[in-house]
Amino acid sequence: MDVPEPWLVELTQSAHDLDNLRLEDAPERTVEAEYKLEALMLTGSCVEAGGGGSQASTRGMQLVLGTSETPHVVDTIVMSNLAYFQMQASPGMWQLSLAAGRTREVYSLAPPGADSQGDGISTPVLVSSLSGKDMVLRVWRRPGMEGQDVLKAASAESAESGELSKSGSGSSAGSGVVNVFTVASGHMYERLQKIMILSVVKATKARVKFWMISNYVSPHHRSVIPALAEEFGFDYEFVTYKWPHWLHKQTEKQRIIWAYKILFLDVLFPLDVDRIIFVDSDQVVRSDLGELYNMDIGGAPYAYTPLCDGNKENDEFRFWKGGFWAEHLRGKPYHISALYLVDIKRFREMAAGDNLRVVYDNLSKDPNSLANLDQDLPNYAQHQIPIFSLPQEWLWCESWCGNATKDQAKTIDLCNNPKTKEPKLSAARRILPEWEGLDAEQAAATARVEGRLAQASGGSVAPGGGAAEGACSDAGAGGGGGGAGAGECVVGGGSGGKDEL
Numbered sequence: 001m002d003v004p005e006p007w008l009v010e011l012t013q014s015a016h017d018l019d020n021l022r023l024e025d026a027p028e029r030t031v032e033a034e035y036k037l038e039a040l041m042l043t044g045s046c047v048e049a050g051g052g053g054s055q056a057s058t059r060g061m062q063l064v065l066g067t068s069e070t071p072h073v074v075d076t077i078v079m080s081n082l083a084y085f086q087m088q089a090s091p092g093m094w095q096l097s098l099a100a101g102r103t104r105e106v107y108s109l110a111p112p113g114a115d116s117q118g119d120g121i122s123t124p125v126l127v128s129s130l131s132g133k134d135m136v137l138r139v140w141r142r143p144g145m146e147g148q149d150v151l152k153a154a155s156a157e158s159a160e161s162g163e164l165s166k167s168g169s170g171s172s173a174g175s176g177v178v179n180v181f182t183v184a185s186g187h188m189y190e191r192l193q194k195i196m197i198l199s200v201v202k203a204t205k206a207r208v209k210f211w212m213i214s215n216y217v218s219p220h221h222r223s224v225i226p227a228l229a230e231e232f233g234f235d236y237e238f239v240t241y242k243w244p245h246w247l248h249k250q251t252e253k254q255r256i257i258w259a260y261k262i263l264f265l266d267v268l269f270p271l272d273v274d275r276i277i278f279v280d281s282d283q284v285v286r287s288d289l290g291e292l293y294n295m296d297i298g299g300a301p302y303a304y305t306p307l308c309d310g311n312k313e314n315d316e317f318r319f320w321k322g323g324f325w326a327e328h329l330r331g332k333p334y335h336i337s338a339l340y341l342v343d344i345k346r347f348r349e350m351a352a353g354d355n356l357r358v359v360y361d362n363l364s365k366d367p368n369s370l371a372n373l374d375q376d377l378p379n380y381a382q383h384q385i386p387i388f389s390l391p392q393e394w395l396w397c398e399s400w401c402g403n404a405t406k407d408q409a410k411t412i413d414l415c416n417n418p419k420t421k422e423p424k425l426s427a428a429r430r431i432l433p434e435w436e437g438l439d440a441e442q443a444a445a446t447a448r449v450e451g452r453l454a455q456a457s458g459g460s461v462a463p464g465g466g467a468a469e470g471a472c473s474d475a476g477a478g479g480g481g482g483g484a485g486a487g488e489c490v491v492g493g494g495s496g497g498k499d500e501l
Contacts, residue, residue, distance in 0.1 A: 062077050
């Protein structure tokens with residue numbers, strides 16, 4: 001939907017898969033859908049009062065939004081890009097505060113509207129209209145903190161304490177939970193996502209919390225996930241981040257989804273989430289993700305698996321072996337984006353998100369660049385933002401790896417084969433002996449949930465557990481990863497989409 005910039009709108013009711021809608025399949029003459037204004041955006045720039053510093057000097061500051069009764073409702077960090085920050089709110093009076101820790105040690109808030117130095121750690125903010133709220137947040141440095149960089153100091157403290165790039169030390173890590181984030185669009189990919197979730201929960205000893213990008217979640221999936229979480233014993237949360245007005249926008253839905261996998265890693269998740277693993281919806285996990293979650297990745301902000309070379313039949317499609325990519329990589333591997341670990345704490349300390357957005361903004365204006373956005377961007381930027389290369393067994397894909405190493409695979413991704421273009425569900429049944437069982441299990445669980453929901457509402461619930469095969473197009477893909485075609489471009493991995501059903 002085309003909505004005002006300060007609005008965050010979500011789909012709440014529809015009997016149809018709007019991502020793959022064919023009017024000829026709709027028995028009614030019209031298709032109805034309901035949307036809800038989920039939140040208004042509180043945005044702004046955070047600058048040092050009195051001209052003591054630049055906008056960039058406040059990057060990495062941590063902010064908390066709450067009320068007098070609930071001081072901590074949402075949190076975020078300040079970007080270096082325009083010293084921008086963003087939070088979701090509703091109309092009313094709020095308290096915007098500096099987060100406890102390094103931010104509060106270095107900075108104090110000036111009185112609202114004043115340029116002179118003030119004191120305090122919070123300031124009232126009134127959201128009084130459907131236009132949201134855009135503001136300038138002025139801060140001043142505490143005595144003795146002149147010239148201090150919040151990010152550099154935090155990085156140094158982590159290194160001295162021996163916590164750098166090992167298992168996270170925040171509340172999410174201390175609870176023993178493995179954080180996984182994923183995205184799916186369309187009923188077919190939501191079906192695949194439920195299969196992926198079951199495989200993760202069955203293989204992982206620790207409790208798992210799934211973070212789902214809410215922008216593309218169907219009403220059916222949103223209603224089913226809570227019951228599945230209770231039945232199979234996992235936690236979940238829907239998260240999103242409104243695309244900033246100043247960042248070059250994507251117009252194609254699949255590319256927007258890819259962008260959400262990489263551009264907002266520093267701001268999508270709460271401040272106490274130190275680590276997270278991305279898992280594609282069309283993936284089946286066979287090993288304990290706790291092993292990956294707690295891996296030492298040597299100071300890098302994230303870890304990906306290099307695309308392998310075992311399947312010689314597809315050598316002609318390995319675009320990264322020649323032309324632009326071979327010259328740019330200078331011997332470094334090209335990594336697949338279907339599974340990766342993010343050390344969010346380290347990612348924020350390095351301002352990796354800011355740097356990725358700068359690189360993206362420069363490259364994305366060229367339509368021939370970043371053909372596989374979520375994959376090309378971190379690979380292109382790895383000379384500035386290092387990638388830790390995971391052992392090959394962490395991601396196996398038949399298209400690139402071949403069958404010789406399949407038995408050692410910890411995860412199996414159903415990436416598109418650029419040569420055979422085999423439909424995804426056909427490949428799933430052929431490659432994964434456990435896939436049929438997992439699919440039947442999620443379909444049965446979904447049917448049970450639908451029955452309970454229908455009984456509670458006195459009506460029927462649109463089915464989604466076993467979406468019709470062939471009902472998903474490339475526009476409804478849930479991640480991708482694994483390369484596309486053999487085409488050459490300025491900064492890209494080929495032409496065409498990465499997923500095909």
